[in-house]
Amino acid sequence: MTSSFQAPIGTHDVLAPQSALWEGLVATFAEFAFRFGFTLILTPMFEEIGVFNRGIGEDSEVATKEMYVFQDRGERTYALRPEGTASVVRAFVQHQPTVPYKAWYVTPAFRYERPQAGRYRQHHQLGVEAIGTDDPAMDVEVIALAWRFYQALGLRRVRLLVNSMGHSECRGRYVDVLRGHLDEHRDQLCEEHQATWSHNPLRVLDCKRAPCVAVIADGPLLPDFLCAECSTHFSAVRKGLSDLGIDADVEPRLVRGFDYYTRTTFEFVADALGNAQNAIGGGGRYDSLTEQLGGKRAGGIGFGSGIERLLLAREAEGLTTNLINRTSDLFVVDTTGQDVATVIVDDLRRSGYAVERSFDARSMKSQMKLADRSGATLALLIGPQELEAGQVTIRDLRSDDFAAAQQSVAREDLLPALRERLNK
């Protein structure tokens, strides 16, 4: 079929009924964020390119080959947001809200990649940031929010991996030793990293290719290089998680794709997802990002979670129930020209019911069919008889008993009758 336009590569239109799953997910996350004391933040979808480059690292995979960069008519260079954190931190630096500043967001994120299962050029993230405290209890709170949220989604096969990157000094010491180790084995690295290992040795830890994996396997481990303070911080985070009954596997080779992380880093892996795109969320602490973006020092921690992957993970775990009800309560069938329907539908909606109706003056049979398909519990029938008598016939669409399923009431008695029938 020839169609003149279609959604760009790696992007998707989401229509009902799938979109109802999104509503449920976002609503659930909003509720949890609220419970945990986070307020909503909205920031622009694009920023000056430096906002992203400085934080995530100019030589990171995302910055070098995945960002959507463009110039506007004023020749300013902008980039479409590739992730959620940088914009929030920029807004924090700009507005200086009282600390700790705790914000949640839901946003599209853009990365120019070859699409595949669980990876898109536009994907969507739910996330939080808590800025202005170094307290490990905040790390615990942020991770707990994610964990409790996943539980509420019904996900069971999720593993939490944690690590500590230390602060700049201990990380610096580690990088020196790592660099030495890589230098020793430089010829054994994968092709790409033979050329680039020296520039940013931490990237090699992230490499999935066999040669690099082998070299890293007997290399130095980050947690062994933590200073006393970072080590204490990391212990406090692990203890806090353990106190909450949240199992965390320390993964000493876990480094994440963005350079801004310090101390705590973590990732949530959905084992139900068989493919390589099984990370449903991740995050960490970024204690120097505010300074990198021109502000005063303020420690922060956050996480982001991909909506598409959460939905894939739910599907993979066989979780089919939606988190929010998106079927109508009532369907109004009117064969008298539908002027009555217009008024009754509005009345009912003002009373709080979810009400659907048909258009184009379809036959009764046709309207009943639509009523059935709408999923509504009850149909309200208005034909010439009801119009004449000032009545409405209530028909239970979910009952097999034809006689018991139907009842006619006066228009003024409709609301009480519905309250009884629907129990709401």
Next chain:
RNA sequence: GUGGGCGUAGCUCAGUUGGUUAGAGCGCCAGGUUGUGGUCCUGGAGGCCGCGGGUUCGACCCCCGUCGCUCACCCCA
């Protein structure tokens, strides 16, 4: 960026060694007499067979290109 698979109705797919008006199921619409859905029956709408070029008397089918979808590597959500 590299590599594999695939593009035929809204969806899932058939389509016989290239042969005339391209099919099915589901979905959609309308009927099955006098106001009733979920089952059943009948009928209907809906396809430049992704696009462009080539081979051929003739192409959905073969060849080339292109665009797109999809999966994997890599990276990540």
